[in-house]
Amino acid sequence: MSDLEIRSVPESELERMLDITDLVFHVRIEDDVRDRFRWVPRRAERIGAYSGGTLVGQLAALPMRLSVPGALLDCSAVTMVGVLPTHRRRGVLTAMIERMHADAVEAGRPVAALWASQAGIYGRYGFGQADRSITLEVDTSRPLGLRVEPDTRPLRLIERDEIPTVLGPLHERAIARRPGGLARDDEWWTEGIAPRVDHWHDEYSEVRIVVLEGDPGGYAIYRTRGENEDTRAPGIVRLQELEADDTAVEAALWRYLAEIDLTGKIQAAGRPVDDLLPLLASDPDQVTIEGDWGALWVRLVDVPFALRKRSWAGEDSLVIEVKDRRLPSNEERWRLTTGGDPRCEATADAPDLTMDVAELGSVYLGGTQVRRLVRAGLVTEHTPGAAARLDRALEVPLTPHTNDDF
């Protein structure tokens, strides 16, 4: 598009950004809750596409920190992407992504991440799907038997203003154990994770937070809905997040949720794929997996830095040839030396594996098997056994998972 100008969106145009969000996502952010939605673009780097001086496309990049195995890395968390239907398919998104990449390089952010509205969009920009989520449904119309002894220490319901101090340390431990989470500040907790009312599900109660304090400890964030008087459908506990330092605490929190009076079902969207509950339930038929979907997409902006900063499960040395048509500084043969002091240096040696940076993004957190990508024809294995060796080095004890919906 010839008259396209890419520049920062000033704070005075936040309302226009919300209007564009309404328009492209087919939603209506009512006046009384607009204030709540402004916090995201307010704290983001706002990239605008202007045509004739009018904002026609937008992208918000939140400076965050992403948990990767063994580290927290600075990350551009991309959201609120939209292009007016009158300007679609003319390269507006591509131009905004290029600016986002340049900004991330300049700020020294080695990774970018996003949730995709449609999975077909972001691979071309070097993003790979890095983790998945499942929805669990638990039938609690009868008692939920558990095969382990739940922790018997008391649980406490806390108020929202206690969240950062009480849940903060528990969440820090959770994302240190499991890659894929974002480090949270007070606003992220109270506006993003646990707003008092969930605008998209306002038939549910205000947010409830139950905690088992201490170390080991844990918490659950949930909302409830009573029985439907017309259909007699049972009341529902909608679980948003449950984190526990050990299995006994986890069992105590599930038991608490299962025993809430006047409810007969727990709906838990956004659980990790290796969730323990299907194994812990005495009657596994009470726990069903109702959904399974792609969650976080990861883009390595600085490949050698990201590979050096991640911890690895074993010692090895492999040459990975990376293709990256958007960020040429990544397009290299990299000798990756894994182990206690990881190294990643450009080399002229023959590659063991060749892959696009998008595939590297999808395996980086440890949630996707390189061997599977080889079988799919998406990664080329030049040295027999190299994919299996990289898989061993990438291995993480807990599958990556992201519960920060941004």
Ligand SMILES: CC(=O)SCCNC(=O)CCNC(=O)[C@H](O)C(C)(C)COP(=O)(O)OP(=O)(O)OC[C@H]1O[C@@H](n2cnc3c(N)ncnc32)[C@H](O)[C@@H]1OP(=O)(O)O
């Ligand atoms: C992180 C997030 O916020 S995800 C939310 C994304 N936003 C939405 O889904 C809202 C509704 N959709 C839109 O606003 C727009 O259609 C966007 C942002 C998805 C695309 O914007 P456009 O300016 O039309 O994209 P652009 O013209 O730069 O297209 C770039 C490429 O992506 C492709 N593409 C664009 N949208 C899609 C899609 N939904 N599915 C598959 N491919 C797509 C184009 O065909 C083009 O391909 P090419 O490079 O091979 O020619």
